[in-house]
Amino acid sequence: MSTEVDFRDPENVEEEEEEEEEEEGGDGTGDEERGSKACSWCHRLHLSVSKWMLPPHARDRYLERANCLPPPIFIILVSIAEISVFIYYAVWKPQKQWITLGDGVWNSPFIYRPDKREEAWRFISYMLVHAGIQHIVGNMFMQLLLGIPLELVHKGLRVGLVYLSGVIAGSLASSIFDPTLGLVGASGGVYALMGGYFMNAVVNFKEMIPLFGIFRIIFIVLVVSIDVGFALWRRFWAPTSGHSVSFVAHIGGGLAGITIGYTVFSSYSASLIKDPRFWVCILAYLACVVFAVLFNIFLSPAQ
Known part of the structure; x- marks a missing residue:
């Protein structure tokens, strides 16, 4: 051993x-x-x-x-697409688009134009083009500020539903109430996100810290007031040095937000299919879409 x-x-x-x-x-x-x-x-x-x-x-x-x-991929991809299209028309097109809406964007296959409304994709694709640097910066700021946290909570499918409902509502509302003007920008989708967030902030105000709730509401009201004020100035009082565009998409997108957006964002932990509020909003929305389509086919004064 x-x-x-x-x-x-x-x-x-x-x-x-x-x-x-x-x-x-x-x-x-x-x-x-x-x-x-x-x-x-x-x-x-x-x-x-x-x-x-x-x-x-x-x-x-x-x-x-x-x-x-998953990460907030929908809002990031949409933002990248909108920035890319803006850079394309602002830099690589012969017509510079940094300040206002020029011929490059006006002749784009993306813009909504009343004389080309039979090209149905324009009722959505107009969100990709913007009238100047201040237009896209404002939209991107609010879109990313609200869109990323909303998508972290509600995921891309629901945020995409609200966003695109605002985009379509914006173009259809513009085609009815401002039928002779074109339309550019993502304001319809951005205002749908803001509308849904705003309604949830108001409804749940008592459950939030008072100062925090007041700050949220004042912030949204301030941003909307400045943005809509600028859009109204550009529509009615700005010197006509280029093509005029409608501001009605802000209103249409906001209405989609305070109806569909509010329902979706307030039911994050429940099935939307089982929520009767969701079906009421969807049916009302579809009724408005059908009316707008019929108006554009038979009654629109646009040529």
């Missing part, structure tokens, strides 16, 4: 054993720490978002199932 004697220094032995343990389990521990940090960051993000988007009674349930996947 043989006996092995370890003549290594006890301190060196302990150091070597620690190194071996780190080599065996080091990668897993690092992954766990990184995962923990990522989860902590994601949790803090959703905690902040929930305070902006949800009343207190709904936050705990939201945080239980909140995650950062």
